[in-house]
Amino acid sequence: MRGLKGKRVFITGAAGGIGKATAQRFHDEGATLLLCDLRPLAETDLQASFPERMHYLAADVASQAGLDLVEHAMAQDGGLDVIINNAGITKDKSALKMTAEEWDRVIAVNLTAVFRLAQLAARQMKLQGRGGVILSAASVVAHYGNFGQANYVATKAGVIGLTKTLARELGRSGIRVNAVAPGFIDTPMARKVPEANLSTLIERTPMARLGSVDDIAAAYAFLASDDATFITGTCLNVDGGLVM
Ligand SMILES: NC(=O)c1ccc[n+]([C@@H]2O[C@H](COP(=O)([O-])OP(=O)(O)OC[C@H]3O[C@@H](n4cnc5c(N)ncnc54)[C@H](O)[C@@H]3O)[C@@H](O)[C@H]2O)c1
Numbered sequence: 001m002r003g004l005k006g007k008r009v010f011i012t013g014a015a016g017g018i019g020k021a022t023a024q025r026f027h028d029e030g031a032t033l034l035l036c037d038l039r040p041l042a043e044t045d046l047q048a049s050f051p052e053r054m055h056y057l058a059a060d061v062a063s064q065a066g067l068d069l070v071e072h073a074m075a076q077d078g079g080l081d082v083i084i085n086n087a088g089i090t091k092d093k094s095a096l097k098m099t100a101e102e103w104d105r106v107i108a109v110n111l112t113a114v115f116r117l118a119q120l121a122a123r124q125m126k127l128q129g130r131g132g133v134i135l136s137a138a139s140v141v142a143h144y145g146n147f148g149q150a151n152y153v154a155t156k157a158g159v160i161g162l163t164k165t166l167a168r169e170l171g172r173s174g175i176r177v178n179a180v181a182p183g184f185i186d187t188p189m190a191r192k193v194p195e196a197n198l199s200t201l202i203e204r205t206p207m208a209r210l211g212s213v214d215d216i217a218a219a220y221a222f223l224a225s226d227d228a229t230f231i232t233g234t235c236l237n238v239d240g241g242l243v244m
Helices: 017-028 064-074 100-128 150-173 195-204 213-224
Strands: 008-012 032-037 054-058 082-085 132-137 175-182 235-238
Touching (some): 008 064, 082 100, 100 175, 150 175
Parallel strands (some): 032 054, 082 132, 175 235
C-alpha cells in the first residue's frame, strides 16, 4: 500500500481481534504503532508481536483520564498521521429491557469516545500541517438495525454521520475522514450470535462466509494509504455483499 511506511498510526482496541490484525497490517507496511486498550501491556501479547516500532497506552478512551493520556501521546515523537477508532463494545438487550447504564456505556465507548478522539487527532494534525487520516469502526447493522442492539446500532449509525460531518469540516486541512462497516467477522464478538442465526447470515451473504479480521485490516490500510487520497466522507462496507 502506498504511503504507509514511516507513518504514525494510533489504534484503539488494539488488543482485540480486528484491532490487533489492523496493527499487524500497518506494522507490516512499515508504520510506527501507537496502540491503546483497556488492559496493561503485560496482559496482552502486543509486546511480543511488535517488539519494535510500537508504543502502548493502557487507557479507557471513554474516560477523561484516558483521553488526557492519549492527547499527550499523540503529540510525542513526530506526532500522528492516522487514527483508527476501532475500540467498541456491545451490551445487547431488547430495547424495552435495556437499562440506562447499558445504553450510556455503549454510547460512551462507541460514539462519544470516537468524537473526542477524532477531535484530539484533528487538532494535532492541524498543528502539524501535514494532513492526516481519521478512520472509525461502524457496522453493517447501522444500515438495517438489529434485534437487541438499540444502543450499539445507534452508535454505529452515529459514527457514519459523524464521519461525514468531520469530512466536510476537515477536508480543507488535508484531513480525510472515513468509516469501515464490517459485516459479520469471525471474532468472539460475532461468535456471541447464536449458531442458527450465523448460518442464516452466511446463507444471505453473497460471498458465503464470515469475514476475517484481515479483510477489515486491509480496508483500513487502503483507506489510510496514498491510494485513497480522493476518498473522504464515505463508509466502506466490508461484508461479503450482505448489504447492498
Ligand atoms: N467482530 C465483528 O463481527 C464486528 C462487526 C461489525 C463491527 N465491528 C466493530 O469493530 C470493532 C472491533 O471489533 P472486534 O470484534 O475486534 O472486538 P473485540 O471485542 O475483539 O475488541 C475490542 C477491543 O476494544 C477494547 N476496548 C473496549 N472498550 C474500550 C475502552 N473504553 N477503551 C479502550 N479500549 C477498549 C477491548 O478491550 C477489546 O480489546 C468494534 O468497534 C466493533 O463494534 C465488529
